[in-house]
Amino acid sequence: MVPQWLHQNIAKITLPTPFAVGDVNIYLIKGDALTLIDVGPKTDEALKSLSEQLTHLGYQIEDIEQVVLTHHHPDHAGLLDWLPGHIKVWAHPNAEKWLYRTERFYEQHDAFFEEMFQQAGVPKEFLPFLKKLRASLKFMCQRHLDGELNDADPFAGWKVIETLGHAQSHISLFRESDGVLIAGDHLLKHISPNPLLEPPFELIERAKPQLQLNHSLHKLKELSPSYALTGHGEDIVDVKEVIDLRLKKQHERALFVLKLIGDQQETIFTLCQKLFPKVYKTELGLTLSETVAQLDYLDSLGLVTVSNENGTLKYSCR
DSSP states (O other): OOOOEETTTEEEEEEOOSSTTOOEEEEEEOSSSOEEEOOOOSSHHHHHHHHHHHHHTTOOGGGOOEEEOSOOOHHHHGGGGGSOTTSEEEEOGGGHHHHSOOHHHHHHHHHHHHHHHHHHTOOGGGGGGGGGGGGGGGGOOOOOOSEEOOTTOEETTEEEEEOOSSSTTOEEEEETTTTEEEEETSSOSSSOOOOOOOOOTTSSSOOOHHHHHHHHHHHHHHHOOSEEEESSSOOBSOHHHHHHHHHHHHHHHHHHHHHHHTTSOEEHHHHHHHHOTTTTTTOHHHHHHHHHHHHHHHHHTTOEEEEEETTEEEEEEO
16 A cells, blocks of 8 residues: 555654554644654554655655554554654543553553452453453553643644544544544444453542443534544544444444343343344453443433442443
8 A cells, every 4th residue: 555645744643553443544744843653553564554645655664753642452563563663642631541651551451450350240251251352462662752642732843632432541632623533442434343341540430431432423523524544444524424333233233132131130241242142252342341431321311220240330220
């Protein structure tokens, strides 16, 4: 794939990943500083592809002056480990703990998911899956941030928009001069991003990613972007329509979960089995996140009641 300049000095670079989501889109921006938005995973294939595509654009990796991360996930941030040390790295403050992981990070990470499995009512035979939740981090970097980006910060002609939901460090970038939005994984053309459960670390309670994601979608809609460059797949020209569709489909999915509960009392795990009968055994982390997302949403609407029985949460219709 040969990258081309588009949208006033922005070039899309598409890199391979080892993940089921497929290729990841990153963006090179010419300005006062040569900026790369996201970097791809830490794989030889991604590094080779990045180098080749930069060459087509007239640059080398050493020419990059700064990186902005839309979020901390390995397919977007991992390759930082293999980029030159002079490159400054900017991201949401919440990304730091994921980009430079300590022993305390792993302790809190594992404790959170152990408790989550207990609350979800996951049977003991699935507990070995807990070890797999670290697996993707082998494609991740171990590098500190040089600067933090917060909601509404200006950055090199762009406005930073905090868009939490898919990740607790997610930001989007909006250029008011022409309405271009760099959306990361917050808004994709053909699929909904996963509202992923992530450890709260020093916070007392976990975040509710689906509620965050919906709130962030409404924030983007108010900006009225004319065009969205996404982290995976095609660009979006009908941004408002895609946002409305995502919100509509998510609401419909939540009501489907409500029907699955019916007049029964269900755990997160039993609902996960019903929602994802073919894949929950192999993608337990993702499918539990999606199930919790819909239950959080239903709870926010007052449509379910939640009880705690010996550490396991059980859901009933109101």
